[in-house]
Amino acid sequence: MLRRSHRKSRAGCLECKRRHVKCDEQRPKCRICTLSDRDCSYPPQPPSAESASSAAETTTPPLHHSLATTITRNASPVAGVPIPDLASGAPKPPQDPAQTPPAVNLGHMELLIRFNFGEHAPELNVEMHDFASKLLFKCALEAPYLMHQILAVSARRLAALEPDRRDLFLEQAIHLQTKAVSIYNETGAKPQIDQTNCSALLLFCSLLGRHLLADLLARRDPDFDDFLTRFLEFLSISRGLMAMSVAAWDLLLQSDIRHLVLWALEISQSTPQGQHCAELQRLVAESEHLDAPAKAACMTAIACLQVGFDSLIGGDTRNQRYLMVFMWAPVVPQEFTNLLSQRRPEALAIMGHWALLLDYARALWHVADSGLHLLTSISRYLGPEWDHWLSWPLSVLPIDSA
Numbered sequence: 001m002l003r004r005s006h007r008k009s010r011a012g013c014l015e016c017k018r019r020h021v022k023c024d025e026q027r028p029k030c031r032i033c034t035l036s037d038r039d040c041s042y043p044p045q046p047p048s049a050e051s052a053s054s055a056a057e058t059t060t061p062p063l064h065h066s067l068a069t070t071i072t073r074n075a076s077p078v079a080g081v082p083i084p085d086l087a088s089g090a091p092k093p094p095q096d097p098a099q100t101p102p103a104v105n106l107g108h109m110e111l112l113i114r115f116n117f118g119e120h121a122p123e124l125n126v127e128m129h130d131f132a133s134k135l136l137f138k139c140a141l142e143a144p145y146l147m148h149q150i151l152a153v154s155a156r157r158l159a160a161l162e163p164d165r166r167d168l169f170l171e172q173a174i175h176l177q178t179k180a181v182s183i184y185n186e187t188g189a190k191p192q193i194d195q196t197n198c199s200a201l202l203l204f205c206s207l208l209g210r211h212l213l214a215d216l217l218a219r220r221d222p223d224f225d226d227f228l229t230r231f232l233e234f235l236s237i238s239r240g241l242m243a244m245s246v247a248a249w250d251l252l253l254q255s256d257i258r259h260l261v262l263w264a265l266e267i268s269q270s271t272p273q274g275q276h277c278a279e280l281q282r283l284v285a286e287s288e289h290l291d292a293p294a295k296a297a298c299m300t301a302i303a304c305l306q307v308g309f310d311s312l313i314g315g316d317t318r319n320q321r322y323l324m325v326f327m328w329a330p331v332v333p334q335e336f337t338n339l340l341s342q343r344r345p346e347a348l349a350i351m352g353h354w355a356l357l358l359d360y361a362r363a364l365w366h367v368a369d370s371g372l373h374l375l376t377s378i379s380r381y382l383g384p385e386w387d388h389w390l391s392w393p394l395s396v397l398p399i400d401s402a
Helices: 014-019 031-036 049-053 055-059 063-074 106-113 126-140 144-161 163-187 198-218 224-247 258-268 278-286 292-313 323-331 334-341 345-360 370-382 384-396
Strands: none
Touching: 014 031, 106 144, 106 163, 126 144, 126 198, 126 258, 144 163, 144 198, 163 198, 198 224, 198 323, 198 370, 224 323, 224 334, 224 370, 278 292, 278 345, 278 384, 292 323, 292 334, 292 345, 323 345, 334 345, 345 370, 345 384, 370 384
């Protein structure tokens, strides 16, 4: 039995207790109730000095709860949905004083000065980096949500690079990203976008998606089920961000950013060249537990992985070295996502090879040593009977079997 039981939540919400599911105990509304749009309430607790002092901190929902319920509400993955106009006026001031943004300060200036677009889009060559960097700041001056996301992702990078100031930078990153999303939601009320704001939209989606990936990979969940739950939430948000860009496709092809868009599209549609994933393909082809649509979805996910391996270790000379590291998760088919949510071992073995792709990109601050941790978690979850199908990743990344 691959599915592992959940640990009980002693201080969970009433709804999760009623449904006998594990609650993450976030207040004022837990993740499960937020994502399933259920009423969430907690048993009354006696007041304490500690709880009173932390009231302001629990007023604002955690970042990922806000993203999951706001971005995806405005950007359904279904093709053809209306896309909000990001160029409308300034956001309304928040009603809750605890959500009032701080004034611009020296900390923000440090984040702006230390922001380097090349660190956030390492797949770009020098020419495209210079072009995209100039366009990014031009758009950010006209789109406050993008400027806040620039500061947020700069803080997230510094949190990864400077352990002694990690807590400070993480706090800044969470606050600034939450504010960026809030501004986007406030200014995204109109149903259409145009050429004046579509470039800002794409750049915002790109930075936000990579920021979320860094958050996902930085955690070290002891239980693989917990990681997979967060990974599926990340996929849902990433698809919503991608849907916004796809819906603005015609405008993007007429915008300042069209050269960058066409370049990324060419790379994402590359034909796999190497044979690094041949054993994975054989696993899927010979599986007696996958139907035809599931096998097709797995083969697509494997092909995208192979494009990534071609770029990182296959000697491909085009300037896309790290692109598939960031793109693999958002572009895998929905059917493959369904297999992951079902904990199907074939899909998890494919994910184990994504862990190896991450390790080949461990020089990136977004990734670091997450590949080794992920592969270890997957191998232990599947058990030794699946080691054969993970033989290549395990030969490159020998893990501690303890």
